[in-house]
Amino acid sequence: MKIFKKIVALPTLILVALFSCSSGDSGDKNTPNTTSTVVINTEIVGITTLLPNGNGTGVVKFNVSPNNATSYKIVFGDGETLETTTATFTHTYTSSGTKTYEVQVTAFDGLKYFSATKSIVVFVAPTEVWGDEFDVDGAPNSTKWGYDLGAGGWGNNEPQYYTNRLDNAIVQGGVLKIITKKENYSGSSYTSARLLSKGKFSFKYGKVEFRAKMPSGGGTWPALWMLGDNIDTASWPACGEIDAMEHLGNQMNKIYGTLHYPGHSGATADGSTTMISNADTEFHLYSVDWRADYIKFYVDNQLFKTFANTASTPFNDKFFLIINCAIGGNFGGTIDPNFVSSTFEIDYVRVYN
Template sequence: MGNNMPFQFSKNTNCLFLLALTNFFLLFSCSGSNNTEDGTVTAPSNLMVSATVAGATAQNPNGDGSGTVNFNISATNASSYKILLGNGETKELTNGSFTYTYTTAGTNTYVIYVSAYNSGQFVSSTVSVTVFVGSVLVWSDEFNANGAPDSSKWGYDLGAGGWGNNESQYYTKRPENIIVQDGLLKIKTLKESFSGSNYTSARILTKDKFSFKYGRVEIRAKLALGAGTWSALWMLGSNLSTAGWPACGEIDMMEHVGNDLNKIHGTLHSTGRSGNSPDSGNLLISNAATEFHVYSIDWSAKSIKFYVDSQLFYTFVNSASFPFNQKFFLIINCAMGGNFGGAIDPNFVASTFEVDYIRVYN
């Protein structure tokens, strides 16, 4: 969410930050130089930085909502530039004129740090820019067409075991287990003998069809009921096939197990912080399996915030050291038992996990 308060440092913090910033720029100083006749490097000078927000007017001083900012950077004797864009992203350029689009919705102020280099010599400066980004729907499924889930948006994971979670269900794509009906996606978990498993269910995902980096995700759902059920709305990094898990990162927007009725979990997994992850929060709500609730996250380079019905219940502080700064794809499923789902009620027969819609905003 946006923060309109001005960027401030205490005196001591400012000194420490400037020292760290100097070390950062020295570490990443670029090759290439403008030398004097005796071979010494000429330090850059006269660093000028301007940032113009697209569509800024007297009525809308922070722009037209596109988030686009035009930067112009110049310095005498500079061969390259490094720009920290204030949102966790960095640019390295030889040409100081470029356009960048911020995507975090709302009105946010960014402090831009710029350094101009000539070999090991550099000069630095800062500029602040306040940008308004309108919230735009970039992808959704309203589940309004009866039948199988939209194949242009969803694929299936098929098979047993839960891929390391010791789950008891076999995932299928049969209409008995998954169907769009009456404006709802319905994942039906059944007790039945199927291909060596004692239960069936379904798991769909947008891998290779839709992925995104940062934004707001909203899902309105009514969760499965019964001891052993494990309803989940989650995401994996799009580099799963090359990086593997948990290096690709996992964002569990909502998990609920029937053995702990009405407790909603929001969790993140990454290298060294997976499995019984310390990066987790939870919220006790009412009627998770009998009424619809809106589960959502706000995801940026700075944080990932988890909500139920607009109530914030967990904030994760994001940074470049975590894998949550790349594209992710969406997954919806209901498992049975396993490492998190726990013991299954021997009298369990069937339960349905229903999703009204899923919407992704910039």
């Protein structure tokens, strides 16, 4: 009789075990079930035959099914996330250009999590977010620019003194003029100006354009560049430096594009050069396209350097703009003994999303 009872009980236990496994509840309700029936429906605003990836606004409408989940978590693929209780929502992509984004939606039904992914291609038209056209004569716009003042070039052994005088920085005829002069001033033998947007404007990612004409004269060292907003706490080069353009009067028409960061700064910086013509007699367009995954340098829209940006570099926080002209020093080199004065002209600065 005991043996018969054991034989009857065994199938019962097997059936209970099978029933438990078929419920789909593994015991870990935080584990996404990627084989679920979650569907991500998208509508990219402004799609037409001519604009297959949208009208440039970057707006995408989402509708997730099933629409009766308790909550949803959405990873949009551009670094932004959303947690919501509704299955219908809208997101605006802001990085200009035509880009592919991997969208992931995780739905929670009160017991389990279910997820799905979808790739979408979105076009975002460039939008100017800040700029200066230098169209008002007089001192540079004080709501956009401040000054670095002093001598020595902050470690570069430059002989100029940076001032905030109209003699060294003035807007005239639609251009900003930074004038480097040979003159005795506060113990220095040259004067110039260094303008910066620190405390007035900074940005993270985007495209910045400078249209400029170089000064002439051996020793001149004009630059269009950016520094990390956290320079006062992180110091240099930990804050990062992006040099959109540097030019040396001793190396006419050679344009430098350079990045400074820990392990790659000063003489070991990460840089490239390109040659142009008429740098000091014609205006040229100097630009940097700065993204989370790359930084690209251009002259007159011609690419000459690409840097692979990663989370380990300091190029993922806000930066401010700098325009200056040094003379001599560690990089500017020998100053022409006949140098008297030269002007660095900037037609405009524009920053796009």
